[in-house]
Amino acid sequence: MNSSERPNKPAQGNNDDRRPSAFAQYSGIGIQMLGTIGVGVYAGMKLDQWQGNKTPGWTIGLSLFAIFASLYLFIKQLPKN
Template structure:
């Protein structure tokens, strides 16, 4: 039989600490929004748009995607 290892500290059983989880979500939101903004600006420059339609569209999609991601991760049991 192999010996089972039990954590000496009961806090180690909790998994990821909540503040690490939420700061990771915030960082993910910042990265997604930045990529959408940069990509939209490049597409607007490529198509010579006077109104930044690509930037606006990609940012709206990014907002909905990150809000959905946050809701899914917050409602997950783990």
């Protein structure tokens, strides 16, 4: 039997099969949050190092900003039911 003679397989599932699973969706959001916070901390450390600050003001400020930004993005990406 060649490929033109094979019967068509019935479609399995529905259109929801193309959506990522909840685990994949939330783990992706978590990785995005870690990356955002990591960039904020790294940028703050580099700015403090460049300016020679004794108090890590840039690190604290940019870390807090990155945390709030990542939480905002997390809430924005939550599915609306």
